[in-house]
Amino acid sequence: MRLLMLSTLLLATTACTWVPIEPAGKTVRVLAAGAVPAGCQSKGEIVVTVKNKVGFYNRNPLRVQEELETLARNEAPSASANAVQASAPPADGSQRFAAFQCPPR
Template sequence: MRLLLLSALTLTATACTWVPIEPSGKTVRVLPAGQVPSGCQQRGEVVVTVKSKVGFYNRNPLRVQEELETLARNEAPSAQANAIQAAAAPADGSQRFLAFQCPPR
């Protein structure tokens, strides 16, 4: 019984991850799908990954997508970018984003 309780507690704790936004990531804009605003220059790509499944438990897809976007925003400044745009839909806890340097709004 204790082993079952310990396993359930461990699964619950590991399934609830949270990715904090870093100060540099707070300044990164998320561009909607489609046309990139004029004046933006592509700086490369950012590929990010989080756990989408813990054991047999599939995490909430919206939560996974939110964490992927936060990670991409955190990584964008290292590519000298201040904006990101999803280049593909999330798949198995991974997503590719295009990184851009855009003029200030």
């Protein structure tokens, strides 16, 4: 019975998004991999980290990637950036993003 309850709790917590998007983060664009659009100015790099494991359980990689992107969007305004672009794929719950100030679309 305990194992069943623990399994249910673990599955419920891994389905949740732990990282909410902040109001300032909603205005930040996520640029596709590749060339940076013309007129964008580099504002540095953002490194973000989330839990990719809960105990012995590996969290869903897609959920982890979504949360990393959300964290990068939330951090971008503090770097005077309005766009982010992944510099590398996620690794062990961490990911690097390039931050840019781009002209409005």
